[in-house]
Amino acid sequence: MAELLRAEWTKFRTVRGWVLTVVAAALVTVVPGLLFAAGSHSSCSVGPIEVPCPTPPVGPDGGAVEDRFSFVHQALTGDGGLTVRLTSMTGIITYPPPDHDKIVPGLVPWAKAGIMVKDGTRPGASYAAVLLTGGHGVRMQYDFTHDTAGRPGGVSRRSPRWLRLTRSGDRLTGYESADGRRWTEVGTARLDLPDTVQIGMFANSPGDLTVKQSETGGSIGQKRFTQTTAVFDQVSRQGTWSGTEVGDGPGETDWERYHRANGLVRSGGTFTVTGTGDIAPSRDGPVFEDGLRGVPFGLVVVVVAAVLPIAAEYRRGLIRTTVLAVPRRGRALAAKAAVIGAVTFAAGLAAAAVTAPLGMSLLRANGFVLLPAPLLTQVRVIAGVGAVFALVAVFALALGALFRRAAGAVVAAVALVVLPYMLAVFSPVPDEVSRWLLRLTPAAGLAIQQSVQEYPQVLSHYTPGAGYYPLPPWAGLAVTAGYAGLALALAIRAVRRRDA
Amino acid sequence: MRATIEVIGLRKRFGPTLALDGMSFTVEPGRVTAFVGPNGAGKSTTMRVVLGLDAADEGRALVGGRPYRTLRHPLRHVGALLDAAALQPGRTGRDHLLWLAHSQGLGAARVDQVLDLAGLGGGVARRRAGGYSLGMRQRLGLAAALLGDPAVLMLDEPFNGLDPEGIGWLRELLAGLAAEGRAVLVSSHLLSELQHVAGHLVVAERGRVVADTSVAALLAAGDRVTLEEAYLRLTGRRGDG
Amino acid sequence: MRRELHAEWTKLRTEPGAGRLLLGLVTLTAVTGVALTAGVTCPWDRCTQDTVKLGLTGVQLGQAFAVMLAVRMISGEYGTGLIRLTLAAMPRRTTVLAAKATLLTGLTLAGGAVAVAASLLGAGLLLPARGYPPPSPADGPTLRAALGSVLYLALIALISLGLATVLREPAAAAGTVLGLLYLFPLAVLLLPDPDWQRLLWRLSPMNAGLAVQATTGLDDLPLDPWTGLAVPAAWAAAALLAGGLALRRRDA
Ligand SMILES: Nc1ncnc2c1ncn2[C@@H]1O[C@H](COP(=O)(O)OP(=O)(O)OP(=O)(O)O)[C@@H](O)[C@H]1O
Ligand SMILES: [Mg+2]
Numbered sequence: 001m002a003e004l005l006r007a008e009w010t011k012f013r014t015v016r017g018w019v020l021t022v023v024a025a026a027l028v029t030v031v032p033g034l035l036f037a038a039g040s041h042s043s044c045s046v047g048p049i050e051v052p053c054p055t056p057p058v059g060p061d062g063g064a065v066e067d068r069f070s071f072v073h074q075a076l077t078g079d080g081g082l083t084v085r086l087t088s089m090t091g092i093i094t095y096p097p098p099d100h101d102k103i104v105p106g107l108v109p110w111a112k113a114g115i116m117v118k119d120g121t122r123p124g125a126s127y128a129a130v131l132l133t134g135g136h137g138v139r140m141q142y143d144f145t146h147d148t149a150g151r152p153g154g155v156s157r158r159s160p161r162w163l164r165l166t167r168s169g170d171r172l173t174g175y176e177s178a179d180g181r182r183w184t185e186v187g188t189a190r191l192d193l194p195d196t197v198q199i200g201m202f203a204n205s206p207g208d209l210t211v212k213q214s215e216t217g218g219s220i221g222q223k224r225f226t227q228t229t230a231v232f233d234q235v236s237r238q239g240t241w242s243g244t245e246v247g248d249g250p251g252e253t254d255w256e257r258y259h260r261a262n263g264l265v266r267s268g269g270t271f272t273v274t275g276t277g278d279i280a281p282s283r284d285g286p287v288f289e290d291g292l293r294g295v296p297f298g299l300v301v302v303v304v305a306a307v308l309p310i311a312a313e314y315r316r317g318l319i320r321t322t323v324l325a326v327p328r329r330g331r332a333l334a335a336k337a338a339v340i341g342a343v344t345f346a347a348g349l350a351a352a353a354v355t356a357p358l359g360m361s362l363l364r365a366n367g368f369v370l371l372p373a374p375l376l377t378q379v380r381v382i383a384g385v386g387a388v389f390a391l392v393a394v395f396a397l398a399l400g401a402l403f404r405r406a407a408g409a410v411v412a413a414v415a416l417v418v419l420p421y422m423l424a425v426f427s428p429v430p431d432e433v434s435r436w437l438l439r440l441t442p443a444a445g446l447a448i449q450q451s452v453q454e455y456p457q458v459l460s461h462y463t464p465g466a467g468y469y470p471l472p473p474w475a476g477l478a479v480t481a482g483y484a485g486l487a488l489a490l491a492i493r494a495v496r497r498r499d500a
Numbered sequence: 501m502r503a504t505i506e507v508i509g510l511r512k513r514f515g516p517t518l519a520l521d522g523m524s525f526t527v528e529p530g531r532v533t534a535f536v537g538p539n540g541a542g543k544s545t546t547m548r549v550v551l552g553l554d555a556a557d558e559g560r561a562l563v564g565g566r567p568y569r570t571l572r573h574p575l576r577h578v579g580a581l582l583d584a585a586a587l588q589p590g591r592t593g594r595d596h597l598l599w600l601a602h603s604q605g606l607g608a609a610r611v612d613q614v615l616d617l618a619g620l621g622g623g624v625a626r627r628r629a630g631g632y633s634l635g636m637r638q639r640l641g642l643a644a645a646l647l648g649d650p651a652v653l654m655l656d657e658p659f660n661g662l663d664p665e666g667i668g669w670l671r672e673l674l675a676g677l678a679a680e681g682r683a684v685l686v687s688s689h690l691l692s693e694l695q696h697v698a699g700h701l702v703v704a705e706r707g708r709v710v711a712d713t714s715v716a717a718l719l720a721a722g723d724r725v726t727l728e729e730a731y732l733r734l735t736g737r738r739g740d741g
Numbered sequence: 742m743r744r745e746l747h748a749e750w751t752k753l754r755t756e757p758g759a760g761r762l763l764l765g766l767v768t769l770t771a772v773t774g775v776a777l778t779a780g781v782t783c784p785w786d787r788c789t790q791d792t793v794k795l796g797l798t799g800v801q802l803g804q805a806f807a808v809m810l811a812v813r814m815i816s817g818e819y820g821t822g823l824i825r826l827t828l829a830a831m832p833r834r835t836t837v838l839a840a841k842a843t844l845l846t847g848l849t850l851a852g853g854a855v856a857v858a859a860s861l862l863g864a865g866l867l868l869p870a871r872g873y874p875p876p877s878p879a880d881g882p883t884l885r886a887a888l889g890s891v892l893y894l895a896l897i898a899l900i901s902l903g904l905a906t907v908l909r910e911p912a913a914a915a916g917t918v919l920g921l922l923y924l925f926p927l928a929v930l931l932l933p934d935p936d937w938q939r940l941l942w943r944l945s946p947m948n949a950g951l952a953v954q955a956t957t958g959l960d961d962l963p964l965d966p967w968t969g970l971a972v973p974a975a976w977a978a979a980a981l982l983a984g985g986l987a988l989r990r991r992d993a
Contacts, residue, residue, distance in 0.1 A: 098785040414805075414916065
């Protein structure tokens with residue numbers, strides 16, 4: 001096999017056009033990402049004055065987070081807990097679809113009201129909360145990324161929801177009850193908290209996301225102001241309560257100014273808390289793979305680079321010489337696949353290793369605050385681009401051997417790899433169809449580039465166009481590998497059976 | 501139109517290689533002109549330039565006194581066989597000739613005539629050309645050259661792959677065509693095949709003509725009895741015996 | 742031109758492949774359109790989707806077959822060396838290219854017409870049950886979208902023919918055309934500036950060319966439908982011009 005690989009490598013490297021095509025694949029991968037990064041600018045201003053953009057708060061695990069809510073709290077030292085009865089949760093949504101012309105009463109699905117233990121009121125500080133949502137029932141959430149479901153359903157005066165949160169050392173436990181007597185555990189969290197923490201009631205409501213197609217093909221997401229008002233009573237703790245608007249920025253909407261401001265309204269034992277915002281991992285800002293936008297471009301060239309050598313074999317009967325030299329035809333094809341796979345892997349790896357970090361620093365220089373990606377994720381993304389290049393090359397080569405026609409193989413490979421991606425991010429194809437396209441076609445492997453995680457408890461436009469793939473990175477790569485393996489197996493079978 | 505091929509001072513460079521370096525000769529009607537020379541001498545290139553396929557850097561090539569590309573029905577004036585393997589494998593031999601015929605305003609009847617003439621009558625011509633043997637492809641190429649009943653024929657190594665019966669047939673065919681007053685230019689390395697047909701010999705080397713002589717004169721000039729020996733002598737190479 | 746046409750037509754019809762590619766074009770176009778139409782909804786009880794455009798989305802896939810047809814027509818000849826025989830038999834090279842272009846146009850127009858008709862008929866069967874009226878040829882924009890899609894397919898085939906003549910190598914030709922079609926829209930999305938986006942959109946043969954399919958929201962389009970179709974037409978003219986020049990200038 002070593003001789004065979006050597007022979008195929010010699011065949012490949014001695015045709016200048018083929019080598020140049022692989023180099024072109026790398027260049028074509030680098031350029032679009034850098035152009036994108038160089039051309040994007042971000043600026044922030046307060047009134048007419050330009051200021052540096054605020055850095056988003058960082059959660060306990062180092063990830064950027066959103067942390068905004070109305071908090072009615074008091075100190076808790078040592079072990080203890082809080083029990084409340086939630087009797088009402090209402091809200092407003094400003095200018096929702098279809099006409100975007102009215103402010104309507106209602107709750108967005110992930111509007112939140114409940115009780116919380118937090119390490120102070122600094123945005124990003126560690127917390128645990130048991131809460132009711134607008135559309136997803138009771139949840140236990142902590143430290144921004146963790147979410148456990150409790151019982152579904154909403155709240156009304158006739159069927160109130162009781163919530164309880166207790167601290168015992170580093171262990172926090174959330175309970176819920178329909179009547180305040182029989183309690184069910186919702187979830188627990190182990191948090192590294194100081195002796196004294198803040199405990200209390202909170203409410204907030206993430207912006208209402210609407211997405212519309214832009215006329216040039218992409219989609220534009222818009223978030224509109226929403227607000228939640230929660231009414232608590234039967235509060236188990238006495239003493240003084242203070243209200244804090246955690247993470248509130250400057251500026252106020254007209255709604256807050258003229259109708260209902262965020263904060264606490266207390267009458268006797270009834271606490272009415274109104275709030276806006278979200279407690280969630282942040283979705284805003286460029287991500288590590290933004291510099292890799294050229295990957296689909298590079299893939300088209302990779303397909304051509306992989307088809308050229310195999311088509312040349314068939315066109316002028318070179319295949320007969322090859323088969324004479326290596327009568328075990330399956331091995332000859334496998335060696336060819338290995339060579340083109342290795343060469344394109346190197347090209348993809350090199351391109352990604354240059355363009356992803358360079359894109360990041362360009363974006364940072366242009367004023368963006370980036371969503372950080374752990375080093376291991378960065379390595380996975382960069383090596384993943386090489387892997388996708390190699391797999392797509394093997395896939396295209398196998399199609400070339402199967403069809404014995406260069407044009408057909410190139411068109412089929414591009415239509416199966418790049419076209420699904422293009423359709424998924426662009427064009428009037430519905431989101432659900434886009435997701436299936438990126439699950440079922442060899443384009444699924446592009447998921448290996450995704451550095452940010454999708455959280456079901458965070459409302460966002462999780463589409464391929466925004467960088468979210470329907471399959472986890474390795475599963476996506478496995479789909480592409482499956483296609484490449486299947487095509488190669490079929491091609492090996494075909495060259496064995498067929499006359500050379 | 502006089503049946504001649506005139507090659508006048510052709511020069512042609514492919515990158516670093518000078519393929520034609522002042523190639524000049526004339527092919528007269530009524531006899532078979534053998535075009536010989538070592539590999540890479542520029543024979544095929546000359547033929548491509550004559551057919552207007554490659555453009556010469558210098559010099560001219562005329563058929564019947566006119567540049568090939570000005571001919572209205574070129575295959576009716578010049579029949580050429582360049583590379584018999586140049587076929588689309590999915591098409592049948594007959595259909596291959598049919599589109600060529602249509603390009604010259606000829607019909608299917610002429611196609612069947614030349615197929616018979618080339619010995620491809622019957623079922624063979626209706627099979628996919630991809631499955632043809634070397635000799636069958638050569639015969640199909642010859643049929644294509646004969647399609648327009650041309651006054652000038654230009655054949656690049658037409659004996660390639662023919663069986664002994666086919667070689668005899670082609671030799672007679674060439675002699676017959678020349679006898680009808682056509683100009684016939686044949687390149688070949690098999691000089692023995694041309695021995696009894698060729699009336700004239702053009703020897704090329706490194707892109708230019710090194711000898712242009714009638715075969716009779718050549719053979720009479722010395723004690724050499726075969727063309728092959730004469731050729732080796734002319735090109736300065738030693739024969740074995 | 743007549744003889745060239747006749748010869749090229751004989752060539753086309755005597756090699757299997759062209760028919761299959763046209764069948765592929767029709768099938769893929771119609772199946773995609775019908776599948777997408779089957780999933781159409783009326784969000785917030787408003788049936789405002791552009792069902793004509795959705796039903797004709799298959800053209801974006803089907804055009805790949807038009808590309809293949811065109812590339813084969815010329816690169817196939819270079820691959821086998823047949824081009825020399827073709828040009829020896831028909832020395833008027835631009836006329837040969839014109840003949841090929843004419844036949845290719847005819848074939849893709851015919852295939853495209855069937856594909857578009859099948860897509861819209863399929864949509865017509867599915868739409869009433871989903872709250873939309875079926876597309877009607879009596880409706881001006883619908884008719885324009887249908888005719889325009891057919892013309893678009895022919896123009897894409899011509900772009901492919903021109904580029905394949907320049908590039909000769911079939912793999913490179915197919916890759917270049919598909920890149921031009923499918924990567925241009927992605928490149929548009931790469932640009933951060935909306936004005937630049939609209940400018941690039943206007944240059945993209947697929948973006949601008951398929952504007953002809955829009956039947957709603959015409960005011961938002963960077964180009965009006967027929968002007969949009971002029972963009973692939975300009976590309977086709979440029980590609981054929983380059984192809985013709987290359988064919989004339991180059992050794993066969
Ligand atoms: N298309 C081309 N590109 C580059 N070089 C070429 C090309 N065609 C011919 N040549 C070169 O021109 C020279 C003459 O080639 P040509 O094919 O005319 O020789 P020939 O006399 O026909 O040889 P043979 O007897 O082997 O057929 C050779 O050195 C050849 O390598
Ligand atoms: Mg030769």
